[in-house]
Amino acid sequence: MSESRGITPEEESGYTVVGVLKDGAGLNQAVSELREAGIGGENLTAILKREDPDEPEPFREGTRYIVIPDDSRGLGITIGFAAVFVVSGLLFAFTTPQIGAALFVFFIALAAILAAAAFTRVGVMPILIDVEAPANESAFWNDEFEGGKVLLFASTRGQRPLKPIWEVFERQGVYFDIVPKRMVPQPVNEAVLHWATAGGSERRVEEHPETVAEG
Secondary structure, three states, rough: OOOOOOOOOOHHHHHEEEHHHHHHHHHHHHHHHHOOOOOOHHHHEEEEOOOOOOOOOOOOOOOOEEEEEEOOOOOHHHHHHHHHHHHHHHHHHHHHHHHHHHHHHHHHHHHHHHHHHHHOOOOOOOOOOOOOHHHHHHHHHHHHOOOOEEEEEEEOOOOOOOOHHHHHHHHHOOOOEEEEEOOOOOOOOEEEEEEEEEEEEEEOOOOOOOOOOOO
16 A cells, blocks of 8 residues: 555645445445445545446445546547648658658658557546646556556545545455545546436536535
8 A cells, every 4th residue: 555554644634545446336335335434525536437428327326426438539530630740741742852851750750649649548647647646556546447447536634534444445355545645536638527316427527626525
């Protein structure tokens, strides 16, 4: 884990327990137990990947979760621009030989960068960077996320709620880290924020998050 369980910085800085869970019944059970332990609102956020980011998840009502699209949205546009740069480079190479070679190299380089970016999996890293999560832990969480796991963030203002949180993760037999900082993940890079409702989910946009439930 990133920090020992006896860590004692100023309580005002807060804490976040980040669990790495398998998708499925165990995740739903962990969310329900954390809610029963009093961890809810913006203090509890699940991050998962789905092909359809608007498909509701079977979480307990009031659960906050972020869905990262697992599809090729935006891929066609990026590849289109790369193709334009390749054609432009060839055009300049044949029509203006004096400067064509240099421009050809320039446009081909841009096309290569765009093509590489189009096929690079972004994962959950932009969200982790946004909350300024620890670098080493972020790399591991992102790798696990790309391997099909789900990240569950349980935050608190003080130390007292930490024990019931990690006890939930221990009962599930999952890996988790305790970070001495309160982190509230926000949707970035086309990720979608949902709050589970009795009828499915409510899609929301949060510009300036406020605490809904304190831990």
